[in-house]
Amino acid sequence: MRMVLAELIQQGQVWRAHDAPARPAKALLATGFPELDSCLSGGWMPGQLIELLMDQPSSGELSLLLPLLAQVSQQPGLIIWVDPPMHPYPLALAQAGVRLRDHRVIRTQSLDERLWVLEQALKSGCAPIVMGWLEKVPTKALRRLQLAVQQGQGLAFILRSAEWASQSSPASFRLHLKAQAQGVKVDLLKRRQAWPTEGPLLALTGTDRRAL
Secondary structure, three states: OHHHHHHHHHOOOOOOHHHOOOOOOOOOEOOOOHHHHHHOOOOEOOOEEEEEEEOOOOOOHHHHHHHHHHHHOOOOOOEEEEOOOOOOOHHHHHHOOOOOOOEEEEOOOOHHHHHHHHHHHHHHOOOOEEEEEOOOOOHHHHHHHHHHHHHHOOEEEEEEEHHHOOOOOOOOEEEEEEEEOOEEEEEEEEEOOEOOEOOOEEEOOHHHHOOO
């Protein structure tokens, strides 16, 4: 049997995993804030689950994402919003340079439905950015979302209250956002291949604050 297998391999009739070409890593995407890029080793990393944890709603979470949305919206692919607390404000998004054509806002009726929508969107590969608003959710469900975004190679942003910061999470990055008069303070509670760190204070514009 071994001799037969060796002959088949030599003839190129057996596929082996290490013979497959490596899947090229997607380039990092700049956050639009150089001081935050340095904390993230260069920017947002496609194929990763990222949690944005807020002390209260409207803590600057969308402001943090506007430069990324503006950049990615110029390219093919959907930008998917799953159960945002308010409908995105098109004028403010457009003023921030976000192209509006390929956005989809999805409303769900239950946590299970919301998780299913997020997982399918992330696995699809047709949505470079998927944003989902969640609260209490099992760690196992977050792990499924992490696997889904690794498959689709987009970016998954899960927006939650900071009260869930103590929950174990498979997310590669966990950012704690604190609204301040001068902008939003971003602390990195978890980051890939690096220690947690106190992050920068990011200045926001009026347009940023009106986007939701």
